[in-house]
Amino acid sequence: MREDVGDVTTSLHRPVTDSSRSKPVPYDSFEWQQEPPPSNGVPRSAWNRTHKRLSRWHRPYTLALILLDIISVLLASYLTTTLLEKAKTGFRNRDWLFLHDAQLFFFFAYVVLPLGWLILLWANGTYDRRYLGLGSEEFKRIVRCSVTVVACVSLLAFATKTQLSRGTVALVSLSAVIFLLSGRVAARQVLHFTRRRTGHGAHRMILVGTLPEALEVYTAVTRSPAAGLIPVAIHLTDGFAAARGIETPVPVYAARDVLSLVREVGADTIAVCGSASAEPGELRRLAWQLEGTGVDLVVAPQLTDIAGPRVHIRPIEGLPLLHVEEPTLSGPGWLVKNLLDRVAAGLGLLILSPFLLLIALGIRISDPGPVFFRQPRVGHEGRTFRVWKFRTMYVDAEERKATLEELNESDGMMFKMKEDPRIFRFGSKLRNTSMDELPQLINVLKGEMSLVGPRPLPAEDGDYLGDVRRRLLVRPGMTGLWQVSGRSDLSWDEAVRLDLYYVDNWSLTYDLGILWRTIWVVLKRKGAY
Template sequence: MSRLSSDFVAVRNLFRMREDVGEVTASLHRPVTDSSRSKPVPYDSFEWRQEPPPSNGVPRSAWNRQHKRLSRWHRPYTAVLVLLDLVSVVLASYLAATYLEKAKSGFQERTLGFLHGAELFYFFAYVVLPLGWLVLLWANGTYDRRYLGLGSEEFKRIVRTSVTVVACVSLLAFATKTQLSRGTVALVSISAVLFLLLDRVIARQVLHFARRRTGHGAHRMILVGTLPEALEVYTAVTRSPAAGLIPVAIHITDGYAAARGIETPVPVYAARDVLSLVREVGADTIAVCGSASAEPGELRRLAWQLEGTGVDLVVAPQLTDIAGPRVHIRPIEGLPLLHVEEPTLSGPGWLIKNLLDRVAAGIGLLLLSPILLIIAIGIKLSDPGPVFFRQPRVGHEGRTFRVWKFRTMYVDAEERKRTLEELNESDGMLFKMKNDPRVFTFGAKLRATSMDELPQLINVLKGEMSLVGPRPLPADDGDYLGDVRRRLLVRPGITGLWQVSGRSDLSWDEAVRLDLYYVDNWSLTYDLSILWRTIWVVLKRKGAY
């Protein structure tokens, strides 16, 4: 009897050992053991027939993946980019060849096998240079799907590649003692860069149009985390349809009780295996949000599970509204630490911004003076009174200044404002109405085209404003405290991130968030991007009233 009891204890202990063996899971929860999967244990041998553990990674070749990537929009898109880039460089070479009176003026009379003189020039111009340019574009990651369709990194890499091409051509000419026309090199390099940037902009606009209208070229995403974190990421990614991220489900890690009584824009799941949920909803991307990404062990196991499945894994940390250039990863003993740099609000870049503002404002006032005169005459004919509207605004570091604008309202607009307060359509400090009765007809046209803002070039020339910056707020609305005051660290701008993101259609909180994002992530490249986007926003007349 005692022998049978000891045997029973041994078998029970073996079962407990089996239950303690963890399993790699894709649920971001602690593994759930299931002893029902264990196979029978022979009583007379006590040998455990254990199933092979699940693989922590899929052996595969980079050239022969077991599973193709689920999101494949970038393949035809990249093929089109390669063709457009090739045409761009060939066109630049054609312009350079046309610029030359004789092909041999580009190179010395040298031979290369059966090529000599003009033939040698055309061989390099139409074969070697375009193919070499494409190879360097590929080597610099301009076809990497992570940079396609969004952000400025794609354009930065194109410019970097072009500099590399010029350096290689110059080095080759020096090594072969070839007298290369500097005018030819300059023309080819500058025109090629412009054509390359232009074809990327056009391709990106087509991609954005397809994403907004048809949903093609987008990623179907499952958000994993607590419900507030997932909803915050949902709001961020859906704010820009051009980014091509479409959340289709939320997998909450804190149970169904957290979502009880809360309306959600997409279905909510809990206690599910994420990989099976991916197949069920047809997703191709998993986004781990906030605190769920703070569990390195679980996140690492999820990454293992996704290897070879064709599903992308992205991590949305709790650190928001911080642009990439300010964030650096510093791995220490396998722990990836995110190092956040301070905003750059001084130094050479800031000095260049101030210099460009003054120069551009001066040239702009000089070139636009005939248009400004015509607008002034139109205002005088529309309503008697001053041409300009000058109002105190809060500027850099809380200093007040008087902003210059063309007057677009009747002279008694301020008195009539008191009777319209209840019709205010803005939830912030500014008074906004889409059909404001105080605006006369010609003034409405000026507002729709944003031409009423042109006199602010005077403020830019005086150093009170910048071409790009946060919106200048009225000075009679009291002191700006809290987060709003941070926007006073930089000079207000004629245009800004809020203007290219919706203008008056935005809520007050959203406008402040965009202004603060600009302050925290300012750069010269970012300013140029906003100026470029301003052109299209003005042409579309979106949110201008």
């Protein structure tokens, strides 16, 4: 922790800087420009920026995405034309061509169409640096772009009275979307790996606000290194005395000019936290000061653990009001979720039945006794049910639990031990791969559980009071945000926070994302014991 009370100024007022401090300070992929811009909000031309953005990691990344997108569309055109040529016995039958002239068709397929895709991808904001590397918005925009491409091709064919092969257009569009999404997923994985291992390709942030608010934002952004947000300093708005004697993860400053501090610590982003964002005059002047500096300004309000789709901005006379929608826990989307759960569970049990029989045989050979373990759990709206699991412990495990209570490694309502002596060898393998939970498909089929949701907790551990009870607003799931974020390695408070976040921000898209992440978590066997 560091105190700096050199030139005392208002936190957002810029003092006159010494000429020796106006030289560029290189740091990673950005550097300061030599001449500071005016701080009174003078308009500047968007086409002739004299002060470049400090954070430049997105430039090579965007170039790589453009190349990947062009290759994806070209590959889609090539595979489609190759498959259709073979299906239509070569060039003797060209019903699959939407242009009678083969040369003109290939010109459109390999030149016009890729360029059209690239322009529409750009116009739909798929290269916007705010959506790169995190969240589902980047993928949603690619899917919307594909719909636009099909509409444009259809409109062009209608306007020119061209005979259009619907099969060709459908195959090219579908394969292009698949290749585009696959390329973006691969690029994102590389970016996340780089951010976690080296710290490159990330934003260096200064947190501005009171110490509790800044530390809360610090904890939130550092939970996910893949997000690419690295806090490097805290600037206190309530004076340095509030931080005396408190250990902080990054240096703390007070009574400093924020822009000078940004230059000193090599940051490229200022995050205004909590109550500091409620000072409209100060925040507006800070935004003016940052114009043309290349420094990003973000606002972290006190509204936490609420996803973007539930938040809408309603500006009234220059005052931006955040309107927070209620969680969607009923309606058509919820009915679709229930239907998909039942269908997926039925198909899963049917397809996996031979594999389940082999697991049952392995359990009986490893330890005589019942194949399944059924335990009362608390479900939707507090109703209890008996969960199905493959037995992974010796038959006297419940009796031996009382002697192991003092060795419990969990700080919550679940009993957890990394080296639990009650687990037999084959059962340990089932737990490490999460295959012991496959019989819960029976609970899903019966409507007692869902594929995605908070994990069901034991019924004998007492009432679910306070925040924990909110978990009961939805059906418990075979997997959930808790499982894909650390499983047994998480503290009880963190697990509850993740479950409550899921309850408040549920969506079908979010469920699909959790199911996808579950595959990788199971393969890595992280936190499974």
